Amino acid sequence: MSANNNGADVRVRRTRADIARTVLAILARQGVSEVTHARVAELAGYSKTTLYTHWPARADLLVVALDSVGAMPHGPQTGDRRTQLIGELQAFRDGIVDDGLATILVILAEWGAGVDDIAAIRDRIVTDGQSVVRELLSKLVDGPRLDAAVHLLTGAVLCPTLMHATPPDDGLITTAVDIVLTGCSTPRTGPTGGRAA
Amino acid sequence: MSANNNGADVRVRRTRADIARTVLAILARQGVSEVTHARVAELAGYSKTTLYTHWPARADLLVVALDSVGAMPHGPQTGDRRTQLIGELQAFRDGIVDDGLATILVILAEWGAGVDDIAAIRDRIVTDGQSVVRELLSKLVDGPRLDAAVHLLTGAVLCPTLMHATPPDDGLITTAVDIVLTGCSTPRTGPTGGRAA
Numbered sequence: 001m002s003a004n005n006n007g008a009d010v011r012v013r014r015t016r017a018d019i020a021r022t023v024l025a026i027l028a029r030q031g032v033s034e035v036t037h038a039r040v041a042e043l044a045g046y047s048k049t050t051l052y053t054h055w056p057a058r059a060d061l062l063v064v065a066l067d068s069v070g071a072m073p074h075g076p077q078t079g080d081r082r083t084q085l086i087g088e089l090q091a092f093r094d095g096i097v098d099d100g101l102a103t104i105l106v107i108l109a110e111w112g113a114g115v116d117d118i119a120a121i122r123d124r125i126v127t128d129g130q131s132v133v134r135e136l137l138s139k140l141v142d143g144p145r146l147d148a149a150v151h152l153l154t155g156a157v158l159c160p161t162l163m164h165a166t167p168p169d170d171g172l173i174t175t176a177v178d179i180v181l182t183g184c185s186t187p188r189t190g191p192t193g194g195r196a197a
Numbered sequence: 198m199s200a201n202n203n204g205a206d207v208r209v210r211r212t213r214a215d216i217a218r219t220v221l222a223i224l225a226r227q228g229v230s231e232v233t234h235a236r237v238a239e240l241a242g243y244s245k246t247t248l249y250t251h252w253p254a255r256a257d258l259l260v261v262a263l264d265s266v267g268a269m270p271h272g273p274q275t276g277d278r279r280t281q282l283i284g285e286l287q288a289f290r291d292g293i294v295d296d297g298l299a300t301i302l303v304i305l306a307e308w309g310a311g312v313d314d315i316a317a318i319r320d321r322i323v324t325d326g327q328s329v330v331r332e333l334l335s336k337l338v339d340g341p342r343l344d345a346a347v348h349l350l351t352g353a354v355l356c357p358t359l360m361h362a363t364p365p366d367d368g369l370i371t372t373a374v375d376i377v378l379t380g381c382s383t384p385r386t387g388p389t390g391g392r393a394a
Binding site: 031102103105110113119122126144145148149151152153155156158159165171175178179180181186 | 228255299300302303306307308309310316319320341344345346350351353355356357359360361362365369372373376378379380383
């Protein structure tokens, strides 16, 4: 590869990083409807032509931004299983509240349904996000019960945040963890499952 | 009120219903980014001027559509608590899959954060949606445990649907209900809660 090509690579990478940062800032402050070529070009200091050349569709701009989203927040890996699960869900909750992760999740849900590149990013982010909860619960249950327990606990953070605009407090997270740990620890009693019916 | 005013009222109501139906159709097929005054006017057969006069912002068009969303789907109210809970979550899952409820939920999450009218609609729809699960669980737990159990179960449907684009099958729903019912039925054992830690 020639020195010129290396120079071009560096420039493209820098442009890409600038665009990603700008789109994420717009998402956090104004929402996805404000992510337009004109607005991103203006704020990032590039020409609209440059943006349209590299990223012709609005979805392309979102892909650049979502692709730059790093590892999901995770809690401290100390203490017993219950403590770690609570810390893990608190870290998820804090990421939603402090780092604008809610907007990212909404975009992944909305655009992942129609844009393959965004679906792939969604799968990476969600798999990473749920990985520690899954690992912790996998020592207690497996198969369909593991899947259900992972969705129950991540859903208990997601549902109040997205559907009530009220992120769960520590008490709700602790109570949810206790219900699921108790429900997973109690042996199943035949085909009817939980005896609470 | 004069006959003329009544005539105007009927016309406004009819226009409103036409716009609501058109916006919901666009949402279901093409997503929220296609809901523009131009597109809605074209498909509904009104002038852009009429739309801008009554509903100046894009959010206003969404409010009209979301406001027209009726009662949430609910399951059959027969059988024991476990059977009803499973049926209720299946009805929620089916509403998401068959009736495009996923798009509605995503819009409520995204726009409810910034638009008060949409937040009010979100609260109505979510309260209705969770009402039967809450009622069924309220005979088993109360206070924070009731809140946690409601979020756990609705989250177990919401999370795989929005975050994995994979609505839960009947097995996952049943397993989730059994974990939560067992977890709620087992008495708490002091400050550490679930004994599984």
